[in-house]
Amino acid sequence: MSEKYEIEKLNSIRIKCVVSSIIVIIGIGLVILGQMMEQSYFLLIMVIAIILIILGVKFDTKYNKEFKKIYKEIFVEGTLKENFNNVYYDPTRGFSEMAVRGFDLNMMGNRFRSEDYIRASFNGINFETSDVYIAQHTSSGKSSHTTVYFEGRMIILDFPEKYVNSVRVYSKAFAYRQGRLSGLVSNKVDMESVDFNKIFDVLTLNDHDAFYLLTPQLMERLQVLQRRYCSIAFHIRGNKLIIAFNEVNNNAFDPKSMWSKIEYEAEKRKVQADIGDIKQILYILV
Numbered sequence: 001m002s003e004k005y006e007i008e009k010l011n012s013i014r015i016k017c018v019v020s021s022i023i024v025i026i027g028i029g030l031v032i033l034g035q036m037m038e039q040s041y042f043l044l045i046m047v048i049a050i051i052l053i054i055l056g057v058k059f060d061t062k063y064n065k066e067f068k069k070i071y072k073e074i075f076v077e078g079t080l081k082e083n084f085n086n087v088y089y090d091p092t093r094g095f096s097e098m099a100v101r102g103f104d105l106n107m108m109g110n111r112f113r114s115e116d117y118i119r120a121s122f123n124g125i126n127f128e129t130s131d132v133y134i135a136q137h138t139s140s141g142k143s144s145h146t147t148v149y150f151e152g153r154m155i156i157l158d159f160p161e162k163y164v165n166s167v168r169v170y171s172k173a174f175a176y177r178q179g180r181l182s183g184l185v186s187n188k189v190d191m192e193s194v195d196f197n198k199i200f201d202v203l204t205l206n207d208h209d210a211f212y213l214l215t216p217q218l219m220e221r222l223q224v225l226q227r228r229y230c231s232i233a234f235h236i237r238g239n240k241l242i243i244a245f246n247e248v249n250n251n252a253f254d255p256k257s258m259w260s261k262i263e264y265e266a267e268k269r270k271v272q273a274d275i276g277d278i279k280q281i282l283y284i285l286v
Contacts (some may be wrong), residue, residue, distance in 0.1 A: 003112075007021065007074070007262060007264055009070065010067065010070050010071060010262050011261055011262050012076065013063050013066055013067045013070065014067055014258055014261075014262060016059065016063040017060060017063045017064055017067055017258050018258060019059075020056050020059040020060035020063060021060055021258075022056075023052050023053075023055060023056035023059075024052070024053055024056035024057060024060065025056075026052055026056075027049045027050070027051075027052030027053035027056060028049070028053065029044075030045050030048060030049035030052065031046065031049045032131075033045060034046050034049060034216055038076070042093055043162060046170045062185075063221070064258075066179070067258075068091065069091070070256070071248065071254070071255060071262075071267075072091040073270045074255065075089065075144075075253075075267050075268060076116075076253050076271055077089050078274060079268065079271050079275060080120065081119060082277050083122075083272075083279065084118075084120035084122050085111075085121045085122070086117070086119075086120055086121045086126075087119075087120040087122060088118070088119040089116075089117070089118050089119075090117045091116055091117075091253070092115060093114070093115065093117050094115045094116060094117045094131060094132065094151040095114045095115075095128075095130045095132060095154060096114070096211070097112045097114075099135070099271050100112070100114070100132060100154065101250025103154065103156070103235060103242045103244070104166075104168070104178050104235055104237075105154075105168065105177070105178055105232075105233050105242060106134055106149055106150045106151050106176055106177070106178055106244065107134070107136075107176040107177065107178060107179075107242050108134060108149070108178075108226070109134050109135045109136030109147070109149050110135075110136055110137055111133070111134070111135040111136065111137050111146070112132075112133065112134055112135075114130050114131060114132045114133070115131050116130055116131045116252065116253045117129075117130045118130070118278075122279065122281075122282045122286070123282070123286060125157055125158050125282065125286045126157065126158050127155055127156065127157035127158070128155070128156050128157075129153060129154065129155040129156070129278060130154060131152070131153055131253075132150060132151075132152065132154050132155070133148070133150070133151050133154065133219065134148070134149040134150040134151075134153075134176075135147060135148045135149055136149060136255070148248070149176035150176060150244065150246060150248070151246060151247070151248050151249075152231075152245050152246040152247040152248070153244075153245060153252060153277070154240045154242065154243065154244045154245065154277070155242070155243040155244075155278065155281060155282075156240055156241070156243075157240070157241050157243075157282070157285075157286065158239060158240065158241075159236060159239055159240055159241035159285075159286075160239050162212065162213055162236075162239075163238060163239050163240075164204075164206075164209040164212065164213050164236055164237070165204075165205050165206055165237070166186070166203065166204060166205045166206075166209070166215050166235070166236075166237045167202065167203075167204045167209050167210050167213050167214070167235070167236045168186065168202070168203040168204070168233065168235045168236075169200050169201070169202050169203075169213045169214070169222060169233065169235075169236075170200060170201045170203070170232065171199060171200055171226045171229075171230065171231060171232050171233065172199060172200070172201065172220060172232045173231040174199075174231045174232060174233045174244075174246070175231070181249060186203035186204055186205055187203065187204055187205070188201060188202065188203055189202045189204055189206060189207050189210045189211075190202075191210070191214055193219055193220065195223070196214075196219045196222075196223065199223060199226055200222065200226070200264065202214065203209035213236055213258070221284050221285060222234065224232075224284055225245075225281060225284055225285075228280065229245035229246070229247070230246075231245065231246035232244070232245040232246070235246075238277065241285065243281060243285075245281070246279075247277075250274075252274040252277070253271060253274055254271065255270075257266060
């Protein structure tokens with residue numbers, strides 16, 4: 001199929017998504033309106049509202065799934081293969097909750113999702129990456145609250161230069177940190193660089209590992225990344241480097257808005273920019 005046909009099809013489905021969302025909004029509006037109507041009209045309005053909400057949600061779910069599938073086939077998979085080698089991409093899954101827990105970087109809440117899993121190689125270095133969302137939702141019956149612990153991307157890559165038991169580096173802005181490491185207490189270590197200590201906290205099971213690993217060159221690289229991603233964390237364990245950086249509401253590998261017409265060149269640039277975020281980290285660290 002031609003590129004033009006695919007974009008037209010995508011925009012057609014996008015319009016169906018928008019219409020479905022509008023139906024849901026109208027249904028919610030009728031619920032609010034019904035609260036202000038006389039009793040004789042209340043039941044009728046509520047029935048209409050519930051039907052609209054159910055139909056809207058049903059069709060919105062269906063068309064959103066179809067839209068994402070086609071969008072990622074057109075814009076994401078091919079662009080990944082243009083930038084990396086040995087690409088495996090699955091837009092519907094990501095890191096498992098157990099895997100992220102094992103990264104020992106974040107507090108884990110009761111809400112978790114992960115998608116856009118990528119496994120590839122770059123300049124001879126193998127890596128895996130995925131979007132990750134972690135939150136804690138609480139409800140008292142009358143009210144509810146959600147605290148987002150992490151929303152961004154995690155990357156795990158081969159780091160063969162050095163081997164250490166465990167060194168974790170958190171930027172000061174990385175708030176919801178994993179405290180204990182597999183039940184063991186980590187030591188907080190101050191490095192020789194005053195500027196580095198102002199930006200990062202270093203936690204390690206063995207002080208020697210931290211000083212062995214965090215050379216002036218590596219500390220400088222981490223500072224470069226912190227200037228780009230304020231809330232960022234690293235865990236070097238064995239010969240693996242795990243990176244987590246918050247990018248709230250970035251929605252990597254998704255369109256900026258379902259309410260705007262899809263333009264091929266604009267979406268291609270957005271996806272390339274999302275890939276560029278990953279490449280920048282890999283360029284700096286490997």
